[in-house]
Amino acid sequence: MNPEIPLSTSTSPVAQPSRQYAAPIAGQSGHIAIDQIRIAFGTGKQSFLAVENFSLEIEPGEFVCLIGPSGCGKSTVLNSIAGFITPTQGTVSVDNRQIDGPGGDRGMVFQQPSLFPWKTVLGNVAHGPLMAGKSKAVAHGIAQDFLEMVGLANFKKHYPMMLSGGMQQRVAIARALANSPQVLLMDEPFGALDAQTRFMMQENLLKLWQDLKTTVVFVTHDIDEAIFLADRVVVMSANPGRILKDISIPLPRPRAIEILLDQKFATLKKDCFDLIRQESLLAFEQQKIGT
Amino acid sequence: MGISKQRQQLLNRWAFILSIPLFFGGWEIISRSGMVNPVLFPPPTLVALALYKWATQGPLLVDIAMSLSRVLVGFISGAVAGILIGILTGRYQFIANLLTPVFQLLRPIPPIAFVPIVILWFGLSELGKWFLVFWGVFFTVWIAAHLGVQRVDKTLIRAAQCLGTPEQKMLPEVLLPGAMPYILVGLRTSVSISFYTLVAAELAGTFSGIAYRIDIAQQNLQVGQSLGGLIILGLISAMADKAFGVFSKKMVWWS
Ligand SMILES: Nc1ncnc2c1ncn2[C@@H]1O[C@H](COP(=O)(O)OP(=O)(O)OP(=O)(O)O)[C@@H](O)[C@H]1O
Ligand SMILES: [Mg+2]
Numbered sequence: 205m206n207p208e209i210p211l212s213t214s215t216s217p218v219a220q221p222s223r224q225y226a227a228p229i230a231g232q233s234g235h236i237a238i239d240q241i242r243i244a245f246g247t248g249k250q251s252f253l254a255v256e257n258f259s260l261e262i263e264p265g266e267f268v269c270l271i272g273p274s275g276c277g278k279s280t281v282l283n284s285i286a287g288f289i290t291p292t293q294g295t296v297s298v299d300n301r302q303i304d305g306p307g308g309d310r311g312m313v314f315q316q317p318s319l320f321p322w323k324t325v326l327g328n329v330a331h332g333p334l335m336a337g338k339s340k341a342v343a344h345g346i347a348q349d350f351l352e353m354v355g356l357a358n359f360k361k362h363y364p365m366m367l368s369g370g371m372q373q374r375v376a377i378a379r380a381l382a383n384s385p386q387v388l389l390m391d392e393p394f395g396a397l398d399a400q401t402r403f404m405m406q407e408n409l410l411k412l413w414q415d416l417k418t419t420v421v422f423v424t425h426d427i428d429e430a431i432f433l434a435d436r437v438v439v440m441s442a443n444p445g446r447i448l449k450d451i452s453i454p455l456p457r458p459r460a461i462e463i464l465l466d467q468k469f470a471t472l473k474k475d476c477f478d479l480i481r482q483e484s485l486l487a488f489e490q491q492k493i494g495t
Numbered sequence: 496m497g498i499s500k501q502r503q504q505l506l507n508r509w510a511f512i513l514s515i516p517l518f519f520g521g522w523e524i525i526s527r528s529g530m531v532n533p534v535l536f537p538p539p540t541l542v543a544l545a546l547y548k549w550a551t552q553g554p555l556l557v558d559i560a561m562s563l564s565r566v567l568v569g570f571i572s573g574a575v576a577g578i579l580i581g582i583l584t585g586r587y588q589f590i591a592n593l594l595t596p597v598f599q600l601l602r603p604i605p606p607i608a609f610v611p612i613v614i615l616w617f618g619l620s621e622l623g624k625w626f627l628v629f630w631g632v633f634f635t636v637w638i639a640a641h642l643g644v645q646r647v648d649k650t651l652i653r654a655a656q657c658l659g660t661p662e663q664k665m666l667p668e669v670l671l672p673g674a675m676p677y678i679l680v681g682l683r684t685s686v687s688i689s690f691y692t693l694v695a696a697e698l699a700g701t702f703s704g705i706a707y708r709i710d711i712a713q714q715n716l717q718v719g720q721s722l723g724g725l726i727i728l729g730l731i732s733a734m735a736d737k738a739f740g741v742f743s744k745k746m747v748w749w750s
Contacts, residue, residue: 288653308659318650322672322749331668332658363749376654383658 225346233299234386234419236262236285241294243280254280256444258294264386265417269430269437271476273484277445278423282389285421286312298387308332311380311418313393317372319364325351325375326360332383350378353412370401377409381416388413390422394429403461406432410459427476431469432459439476441483443490449479537719542726545719554703559727561703562693565621566735569628570689574682577633581640581678582670591641598637606631606688607695614699624696631692632685639681643674676750679743686739690732705731 243255255277262268270278283289284296287306296303298310311332319328329347334340351357354374356367364372373393380388394402406429413420424430430437434453441448453472455463463469498506519539525531526538537545549555584591606627617623647670655669697706709724 286653286657288656306653306656308657310657312654312657314650314654316650318648318654320651320655320669320672322675322747331655331660335659335661335664335668365749379654379658385657389657 225342225349232264234264235299236260236387236419236421237295237297237300238281238285239295239297241281241284241291241296243277243284243289244292253444255284255291255446257446260438260447260450262419262421264419267413267420267422267433267435269434270421270423270440271425271427271430271437271480272440272445272448273442273480273487274425276440276442278425278440279391280445281440282312282391282421282423285387286310286389308336308383309385310387310389311383311385312389313373313376313380313391315392315395317364317369317376319372319375319379321364323363324360325356325362325364325367328364328375329379329382332379336383346382347378350382351375353381353415354378354408370397370405373397373405374408377412381412381418385418387419387421390420392423392425395424395426402429407461409433410457414458427473427480428464431455431472431476432461432464437472437476439479439483442487448483451475534716535718537722541719542722545717546723546727549708549720549723554708555727558703558705558708559731561701562697562705562728563731565624565628565696565704566689566693568621568625569692570632570685572625573629573632573689574636574685576629577636577681577685578640578671578678581637582644582666582674584637585641585644585674586666586670595641598634602634602638606692610695610699613696619700619702623699624693624701627696628689628692631688635685635688636678636681639684640674640678643677643681644670646677647673675747679746683736683739683743686735687732690728690735694728 238258238260241255241258242253245252245254258277258281260268260281270281272278280289284291285298285303287303287310290304303310319325320331323331326344326347329350330340330343333343333346338346348357348360351360354377356371356374356378359367359371359375364375367375373396377393394405397405410433420433422430422433431453437451437453439448439451440446451472455466455468455472523538523540526533526536526541546555580594584594609627609630613623613627617626651673652665652669655665660668693704694706697704698710701707705724705728709721709728712718712720712724
């Protein structure tokens with residue numbers, strides 16, 4: 205099938221000198237402030253309260269994972285940061301600017317790679333820089349750098365459909381990062397991948413993040429994934445979606461996959477697991493009463 | 496059972512090769528058999544002769560050029576307008592609300608029904624022919640582009656927005672290529688529509704063109720030339736369809 209290039213994880217996370225463009229973002233940008241938001245879909249009797257009384261502050265360069273049961277509003281919160289959804293009440297700001305629509309300062313990676321099928325891999329990654337007004341030569345230089353960082357420089361002339369799902373998702377990550385966003389939003393980006401590929405993707409993502417210092421908000425329902433990646437794991441509960449607990453993850457970095465066997469990891473995992481289990485049971489009971 | 500697989504394949508191949516010769520052969524035999532009136536139903540050899548005369552002593556090339564130019568002008572203008580407006584109505588609710596009711600009202604009117612009015616408006620000029628072909632092509636392409644844009648993957652549009660794509664770049668960068676597979680289906684249908692409309696336009700009154708010549712030949716009872724004209728029309732529109740198939744592949748190179 206499609207060749208999958210193994211991602212080396214032992215190399216140092218320091219940016220290689222050959223890279224001209226893939227530099228850490230300047231200064232302390234990428235601060236996110238979600239203030240008392242409430243998000244309802246529809247109006248009148250059909251109205252559904254998806255998120256209520258939700259406040260969250262994320263520091264520049266932080267890696268935060270949102271977890272919670274299916275339907276608890278994780279994507280809704282992420283979409284409100286992206287600017288696809290405007291909260292019914294409350295505000296979302298990035299670097300003290302209130303969000304009023306999607307923009308290039310907030311990159312997003314979706315569960316499906318969502319690459320432009322009519323563009324080559326290089327064309328996809330160069331899209332953001334081109335839209336930002338960079339010349340073609342510069343945009344291609346940037347794209348080349350980011351493709352190297354995700355290990356796909358050899359595939360730059362391919363079209364997306366010629367790549368495996370994991371490779372496509374790496375291109376999607378490179379595409380989002382090539383735009384030098386202050387914030388990277390990821391909605392279950394590895395949800396559709398097999399376990400082996402997931403591990404590689406997670407390690408590669410951490411490496412990229414440590415190079416670039418971008419703020420990351422990462423939605424998942426995989427507790428292992430959340431704890432492995434995050435500085436903080438924000439556990440949400442459903443009906444309506446709100447924050448149950450904000451758990452900081454004091455595991456040392458750089459992290460490698462062996463950390464999953466660590467005793468500290470196991471304790472953190474148990475905390476999260478118990479919380480979500482209680483919450484799921486509660487939701488289940490509520491649903492039984494509701495019907 | 497009795498026939499081996501290889502034999503069957505050989506037979507299938509021959510059926511394909513012989514299809515057209517058998518058709519013309521059968522026609523020739525029937526025409527010459529005395530079963531039918533050979534003046535009204537001339538054999539293909541006489542049709543070929545009439546075509547040859549039309550080409551060497553008559554204006555066949557001019558007729559082809561005139562017909563083709565009408566189809567081309569009407570098709571291209573209808574296609575361009577249909578694609579542009581279809582993308583706009585597909586993307587912007589305001590424009591859709593403004594135009595869609597009118598278009599839905601006008602769309603079902605067959606272009607041929609316009610012929611009498613067109614003669615009043617444009618006389619026998621080329622403009623009238625272009626208008627009729629345009630009318631036939633525009634609505635089909637418009638609907639295809641409109642639906643195509645609405646069916647572009649929403650996540651793809653969101654991805655583009657998150658990459659800082661400004662709205663005016665959305666059209667060439669995402670909406671047009673995203674809708675292209677649908678637009679091409681509309682365009683292909685329009686190729687044959689434009690030939691139908693051409694015939695109606697030329698029968699309504701002009702001084703040259705394949706369908707015009709078919710009409711004149713019929714009035715002079717030169718049935719050979721009439722049938723020859725039909726064959727030419729068939730060949731041209733089949734070739735246009737083939738060429739369009741090649742063009743389509745080029746336009747959606749990624750699939
Ligand atoms: N456009 C919409 N209209 C109406 N309801 C919606 C809409 N989008 C989401 N919802 C509802 O809001 C709730 C939260 O949805 P959301 O997609 O944010 O959940 P999630 O936590 O991302 O779930 P999952 O883990 O399954 O992706 C769900 O109950 C969903 O049905
Ligand atoms: Mg979701």
